């Protein structure tokens with residue numbers, strides 16, 4: 001793949017000298033995605049599943065084709081793809097439906113300190129309401145979830161594993177295949193936060209055999225305002241909806257309602273139509289480049305960046321063995337928010353802070369860090385510019401007396 | 403790096419490295435306010451003790467970037483022994499300066515003038531104002547109590 005050429009697909013990269021290293025927060029969006037969304041707004045900007053006129057029929061066709069494309073992308077069945085507002089609302093949906101409807105006092109929920117707040121807090125709060133226990137799988141010295149550690153924490157009371165696929169802070173990939181096998185063997189359900197996995201690496205939900213899996217459109221070249229909850233069909237069949245309203249029912253009576261089959265029973269109200277169409281176009285864009293290639297490319301850039309950072313005195317790297325395009329570091333003695341301003345000056349966009357994963361920072365025993373994350377549109381020149389900026393920032397901070 | 407040099411002035415680094423009035427008092431005559439910026443982790447607690455309309459003592463503690471921590475020291479230094487009205491007026495003028503709006507009392511702002519460079523970094527405005535706003539909140543609470 002040719003990252004230099006890919007930069008041309010993005011207006012924001014064509015028009016300015018931006019070194020964008022914050023894809024883990026949100027990716028940039030290629031023009032083809034915007035065009036696909038515009039085509040909906042220009043040509044048939046009407047509601048779906050409602051009108052009996054031609055234009056609504058066309059909008060519905062495009063919307064449902066988007067679902068089909070996205071289902072194929074992760075090897076799910078059409079009925080197993082529920083559109084949500086994003087990964088956060090998809091992960092909450094699991095806790096508020098399956099969790100609410102199945103957990104009891106004394107049950108155990110296994111989670112990890114690597115979780116994003118969107119995957120931690122719904123279960124933490126549910127555990128409180130249900131008087132269930134939240135059990136943290138101990139991370140190894142590097143900060144990874146391992147199969148061995150997981151085996152040690154599961155008990156007869158464990159009902160669900162709620163784990164991230166890729167840590168948004170440390171870039172580690174959880175060994176999910178063996179872990180999910182263990183869960184299956186014990187009748188334990190699995191909720192997987194794949195917000196940092198689906199955009200970057202091939203994900204096959206059938207092979208993975210997870211029960212629930214969530215991701216967001218805006219981190220994978222798609223629009224904000226849409227995400228996906230994948231869940232096994234037999235689970236979706238059994239669960240009661242979280243929200244009731246228009247479009248999710250077949251028949252409404254005075255005292256009862258017959259809800260639609262999945263995925264529709266979980267999608268009340270007018271859905272994010274343009275966003276679904278945009279996300280399907282993003283999926284097509286990513287597939288054409290190839291997810292394996294994207295994964296290798298960004299890991300290659302992260303490896304170069306780590307080597308560069310290691311050559312600079314006074315910089316600490318928290319994940320030198322990252323599996324992905326995510327690099328996490330700090331300038332010794334310099335608060336990340338001071339550091340990030342230097343990068344801003346050099347038109348390098350980085351993330352400073354706790355990355356919505358405060359427990360990871362607790363594990364690292366720091367209050368905040370800097371994160372650079374690489375994606376398909378980043379080049380080796382971006383890495384060089386990044387490292388040059390780190391080196392001159394280090395000199396500057398030492399000079400002004402940090 | 404020129405804009406950066408303008409931001410990280412010597413006065414600022416000096417207050418960062420050698421903060422004045424640091425450390426909280428366990429004393430009920432102080433009013434305490436804690437302000438946080440969860441997006442970057444700035445976390446500042448300010449205490450003030452007002453007597454007869456005069457800010458007699460200011461204390462601060464917390465964690466954050468150099469701009470945030472140093473400005474707690476600067477505001478404590480500057481507003482000690484000012485009347486509450488003077489203090490409020492300086493706070494408002496400082497915040498205007500940071501927001502790149504016309505402001506007054508240039509001379510009276512003393513060390514705080516070193517923060518003028520922040521206006522070139524809109525993303526850092528919160529860092530430079532969090533301690534000042536926390537202090538203002540202690541004064542508001544103080545006055546609320548006297549009115550009662």
Ligand SMILES: Cc1ncc(COP(=O)(O)O)c(C=O)c1O
Pocket residue numbers: 024025085086087088089116118119164166167168193195196216218227356
């Ligand atoms: C690992 C992980 N999970 C969940 C989320 C939440 O995604 P969203 O903000 O799109 O709902 C994010 C994004 O910040 C993430 O990185």
